[in-house]
Amino acid sequence: MTTDRSISAAQEYSAHNYHPLPVVVASAEGAWMTDVEGRRYLDMLAGYSALNFGHGYRPLIEAAKAQLDRVTLTSRAFHHDRFADFCTELAQLCGMEMVLPMNTGAEAVETAVKTARKWGYQVKGVPDGKAKIIVAENNFHGRTTTIISFSTDPEARADFGPYTPGFEIVPYGDLAAIEAAMDENTVAVLLEPIQGEAGVLVPPPGYLTGVRELTRERNVLFMADEIQSGLGRTGRTFACEHEGVVPDLYLLGKALGGGVVPVSAVVSSREVLGVYRPGEHGSTFGGNPLACAVALEVIAQLRSGEFQRRAEELGDHLHRELGLLVGGGGVEAVRGRGLWAGVDIVPTHGTGREISERLLERGVLVKDTHGSTIRIAPPLVISKEDLDWGLEQLRTVLQG
Missing domain, CATH: 3.90.1150.10 (Aspartate Aminotransferase, domain 1)
Structure with missing residues (x-):
């Protein structure tokens, strides 16, 4: 054609x-x-x-081909022989303890929102239905109904209401605004270390460090959306590393699937992701054998530092x-x-x-x-x- x-x-x-x-x-x-x-x-x-490794990168293609001949989907109703390795290797790459795999970046963000709220109720002791998450103006975290509820982009948001409550929007790069927005019901701050869709906006020096210190002091989760900025794009495995910051949760996607299959994940500590019990969250395709095989090769490539x-x-x-x-x-x-x-x-x-x-x-x-x-x-x-x-x-x- x-x-x-x-x-x-x-x-x-x-x-x-x-x-x-x-x-x-x-x-x-x-x-x-x-x-x-x-x-x-x-x-x-x-x-x-999503294509950090370029088109048709042979190690990723070969990993996918090999897995295609074995098994591509079991659902999470059963274990498969690539899942444990994927979770282990990704947790270690991030310096974390647990992984919750999904498919798309938006799913990772939705998972992080649910995780922060559940952690807030079960661990921090926030009253039921009162959890608040602080986000930044000009953010782009995806296009689901919940995510566009805290977007300031009219094209993404207009005519899709009613919107999901529970979010407070502050200027990006303004640490004082985050501090002023915090209260006893704040469970998380969700930020892109570099805002991609907004025009590749880099926050002022010390901002991420300040967010990390403030959230730790206030017993609030720092959730870093590294879906675009992570996995080598900025010259570090994670953009947060430019300020020596380790968040409470990494939100990953895009390059994690190597441009071959959609793969995303939330990676965090046992205290945070340990709030889930069977049946409370899931995905038929999340963590499927093909996705795990490709992502394992992505992780292997990143470990070299090249x-x-x-x-x-x-x-x-x-x-x-x-x-x-x-x-x-x-x-x-x-x-x-x-x-x-x-x-x-x-x-x-x-x-x-x-x-x-x-x-x-x-x-x-x-x-x-x-x-x-x-x-x-x-x-x-x-x-x-x-x-x-x-x-x-x-x-x-x-x-x-």
Whole structure:
């Protein structure tokens, strides 16, 4: 099917919940994707960090193939021979004690919300139905009804009420606002260590450290949504590590499935995740054999530290080059860490969508957010030469 026919059919038969760029991908390898007409594109988005290891990364593909020939699903009604290893290895990678596996990032966030409330009632002694979770403005934690209830993005939230209560929204990066919002019924603070959808917003130095100290003092859980920022993207296994912080709960997804299958998890201590009893929470596909096999290989790759080092080194280069565009190069500001950047385009040069479309024409794939911003997040396997080529296309587009 040609590009035009495929796009036309998608517009006719699929709900318009996304506004994709006009490219139809047929195959991919490493940091490159090829469309149905044979044109190649440099992937500078990596599935919003789901493809940290790139497309078709052989160790992950081989792990999936081997498991496909054995068993793919048992449900949690039975044990399977990959589950214990997955939970053990992921808990150790995180420096935690227990794992609750799910499928998507939104499910991990929903699980964390339920966990914090249950912990609040059973361990902290909050009165039933009074648990409060503090969240940040401009957050993006998913699109379920509960999650969009504490979103400040009108596109995500409008016309989906009534909304779930129990959340208080404060400005991101403002420690004093978190402290002021806390009361005896506060059970958790839920934050992205770096806000991805908001434009790759990095909080001020010391913010995460302050949140960790404050939550510990007040007997409140610190829940770090590392679904986009975690597993090597920022130059560390977890973005929280840049401030030497270990939260009470890690929320993981995207890259945990290596771009092969959806895998997510909440990882925490025995005190926190130990509040669950059989039947109180679950998922038919959560922790399935295929997911565990792929995720185990992801964990093995991360243990070497190679991808974290690549993200740090290439990320330093990325930010130096992008910084040269600030001012006279068509860029107002650049934010981010590691191989992850939010680039604010000078309005006279075009919207984020328009810049993304012009880059598409030159063989580079990025995605816009919030009108004037483009996000750059290539696979961690990208070569320096390919990264430089992609940046050269951006410079050319902004000069045009």
